[in-house]
Amino acid sequence: MYKKWYKNGIPSPLRSKMWVASLGNELQITPGLYEILKDKTNQPSTMERQCSSIDLISVDLSRTFPALQFFQYPDGPYYQPFKTILECYSKFRPDIGYVQGMSYMVATLLLYMDEYDAFVCFCNLLHRSKCNSNPLAMSLVGTPAGSASSSATTSSASAASVVSSILFGPKKRTAEFTSNYHTLYTSNHFIPFFTMNTDYIDKNVKFVRILLREHHAQLYKHLVVDLGVEFAVIIIDWFLTLFSKSLPLDVVARIWDGYLVHGRLYMYSCTMGILIYYQKELLSADYERVMYFLTHLSTATNQFETLDVEEMFSIINTDCRLSERRINKYIRMMEK
């Protein structure tokens, strides 16, 4: 069943149930907590950071999926839940607050589920410690302490090293490998991205460059060697919002289906898949065209009505399919 869904995406009516079930509720959020948070959003805040980030929410709502009427003030049916969820989240985690980009994810969730479920899913998506859904890895990884925190890279490197020693037997692993393995594979990337942990993001960028080199040498040569394209710009946009800002909604939903089953492996497959799908445009473009294209991917996908979704997913799921073993190989390349 999973295999079929992986190929074709989860059927829409089942999607909401599947997403709620796959994300789970490790954070143990309750309807009671949600009510308390809602009450709090009506009280003035004392924290400056929180204050300014909450004011921002109203400004940003109309700028999220501006083409979709149902999120728009004041008549859009989803406007109020949309706003409430983001405000409640910034009360739930005032240390992080509202960060631009979150609105796209909340909007994507709201398209498939009700307000409370969307809040639970959103919080767990961002903060769950297990984002790698590979069953074997999951049973072994357990819950590495603090893996969702922004300082994860160093603090839980030891937890990651235990995990990798179990996974890979006696073969000697360097400290760098275990740290990279955690940063690139087992940790939940959202909070390091939302808190702009530059070391963490840099490693992801470097890793994506390695993936591209291994998957498509010609694209790698053109984009990285010849043009010196800044992948950081693209990676932040794509990973932070889990592609929800950059691609059509039906494509985004299918990417999320895959991500919730396969974890971060799938994020990398999608990144490669998108680049390879557009290889013709990219290979013939100069630096300016490439940078414009990649930082305005939604414009490109909207313009080319011809976006062949099946073709794109065939590339993502077949040509760019990643296994645990391959990921390990690529992570090892990071050390060179």
Place this chain on the structure above:
Amino acid sequence: MSYSYLFKYIIIGDTGVGKSCLLLQFTDKRFQPVHDLTIGVEFGARMINIDGKQVKLQIWDTAGQESFRSITRSYYRGAAGALLVYDITRRETFHHLTTWLEDARRHSNSTMTIMLVGNKCDLDSRRAVSYEEGKKFAQQHDLIFLETSAKNDENVEEAFNYTARIINEKIEKGIIDVTNEMNGVKVGNAPTATTNLLEKPTTSEPKGKCCG
């Protein structure tokens, strides 16, 4: 397409002041009343003509939210020009200019040209910052100043071109060393006055002055 110079720009300022709209108006000649949020950094480019020279502008449009500051900072380095934008209808965006300016000065090279832009001047009835205040702030901090409307395409062209003319002057006076790409300027492959300039790059003269 061949060009004489390439200038790198960065657009900074609070979120929602119209940075992306200014860029879109400049590069595409259109206005989008509700523009998508900018996550991280977006890119735009256009060719302009300064004193008969083709100049290519590479423009980095940054996210305004504080959270993204650590990422956008890395774009200050290597920029020749900056558009520091505030919204004339939201006073707090004007108050934050000092912070933006400190940040820009700390992380950029000293030769970066900064243009202060008071955007949304089409909304005069909701104005919260007067033209004089903007001008005064610019004078105090040694910036060039313009009020613009990305919506009505007022002064948008001018804001980008004016900055380019000043960068060009700085190159001619030898203030900017064009051989160092970190200054945000690159010499192109276009023949300028005579083709043999390629043999003896225009860079040699300013460089000499700069070092001497």
